[in-house]
Amino acid sequence: MSKKRTIDSFFASNSNTKKQKTEDVIDEKTPSSTHATYPFPIPELPPSLSQELSSWPAVPGRVINDQPDLDLLYFEPFIPSYAAKDLFRFLRSQLPFYRVEYKIKRGGTESQIRTPRYTTVFGLDATSLFSPSGATILDAKTNNPVPASAYARYQPRPLPKCLDDLRLSTEAATGCRFNFCLVNYYSSGADSISFHSDDERFLGPEPAIASFSLGAKRDFYMKHKPFVGGPDPPEAKQLKLPLASGDMVLMRGRTQANWLHSIPKRTGRNERDGGRINITFRRAMVKGGTDNYYNYNVGNGPVYKWDSDAEEMRVWKP
Numbered sequence: 001m002s003k004k005r006t007i008d009s010f011f012a013s014n015s016n017t018k019k020q021k022t023e024d025v026i027d028e029k030t031p032s033s034t035h036a037t038y039p040f041p042i043p044e045l046p047p048s049l050s051q052e053l054s055s056w057p058a059v060p061g062r063v064i065n066d067q068p069d070l071d072l073l074y075f076e077p078f079i080p081s082y083a084a085k086d087l088f089r090f091l092r093s094q095l096p097f098y099r100v101e102y103k104i105k106r107g108g109t110e111s112q113i114r115t116p117r118y119t120t121v122f123g124l125d126a127t128s129l130f131s132p133s134g135a136t137i138l139d140a141k142t143n144n145p146v147p148a149s150a151y152a153r154y155q156p157r158p159l160p161k162c163l164d165d166l167r168l169s170t171e172a173a174t175g176c177r178f179n180f181c182l183v184n185y186y187s188s189g190a191d192s193i194s195f196h197s198d199d200e201r202f203l204g205p206e207p208a209i210a211s212f213s214l215g216a217k218r219d220f221y222m223k224h225k226p227f228v229g230g231p232d233p234p235e236a237k238q239l240k241l242p243l244a245s246g247d248m249v250l251m252r253g254r255t256q257a258n259w260l261h262s263i264p265k266r267t268g269r270n271e272r273d274g275g276r277i278n279i280t281f282r283r284a285m286v287k288g289g290t291d292n293y294y295n296y297n298v299g300n301g302p303v304y305k306w307d308s309d310a311e312e313m314r315v316w317k318p
């Protein structure tokens with residue numbers, strides 16, 4: 001049997017299913033990133049993708065700053081469409097995902113929130129770093145191991161190489177530094193994220209967030225936060241960016257402090273869209289950020305993994 005397989009057979013275990021045709025080859029021995037905190041090894045990018053990386057972004061970013069307090073750099077696309085398609089299929093099938101539930105208290109009543117999408121996260125805040133082997137967490141200033149109590153609730157996970165390669169490319173293109181990678185999987189138009197801003201204090205002032213889209217096109221809405229004591233000035237218009245596969249939006253400057261963003265649900269014939277992955281790179285400054293990101297993107301529920309026969313996420317069993 002040949003050691004080489006097409007990227008198709010890498011993704012599809014059932015050869016009867018009709019899948020995307022591509023002549024790209026990956027070696028069966030594609031190495032994997034492993035870590036005590038990963039439920040399973042996470043393969044490195046197939047050569048067909050890793051060889052492409054150095055030529056990204058495909059086009060220069062376009063600045064969008066024609067609204068009050070708005071500062072975006074929009075790459076349309078960052079990743080060319082053929083590579084974005086493969087990267088989508090690769091990440092969807094190889095990453096561990098979660099469907100996080102948590103409780104909130106509003107006006108004295110407690111309610112259970114189910115996150116309306118699959119999520120996962122890797123990274124560690126700027127006060128610490130992983131030892132070169134990844135086995136130990138070190139204090140970023142002293143290089144001494146941090147006490148286990150420093151990250152007692154969740155064990156931080158280093159970025160697997162497949163996402164770290166993309167982080168490095170993103171840093172080179174933006175001049176920003178990132179230590180976290182959050183991934184959302186919207187399995188259909190029924191999955192969404194409601195209006196919010198990523199303005200947590202643990203990100204520091206004027207945080208830069210790089211946000212990638214892969215797979216189905218979804219509308220990204222942005223609106224200015226309400227002005228205290230009055231209606232929005234007429235010049236702050238709502239924005240709609242129809243984010244396509246491979247696009248990247250860098251949100252920076254005063255954007256998070258002043259603007260909200262969302263991916264609303266889609267219904268009717270737009271609902272079954274084949275799924276979309278969003279990847280955000282961020283930089284958390286303090287330990288509270290690490291705890292927050294794992295709490296809301298990993299949580300304590302089961303691991304989900306893509307089942308290529310069923311073509312859906314299934315609870316993963318070791």
Ligand SMILES: O=C(O)CCC(=O)C(=O)O
Nearest residue numbers: 184193198211263278280
């Ligand atoms: O899916 C997107 O494009 C946005 C995701 C987002 O806003 C977030 O994860 O904070």
Ligand SMILES: [Fe+2]
Nearest residue numbers: 196197198261
């Ligand atoms: Fe966000």
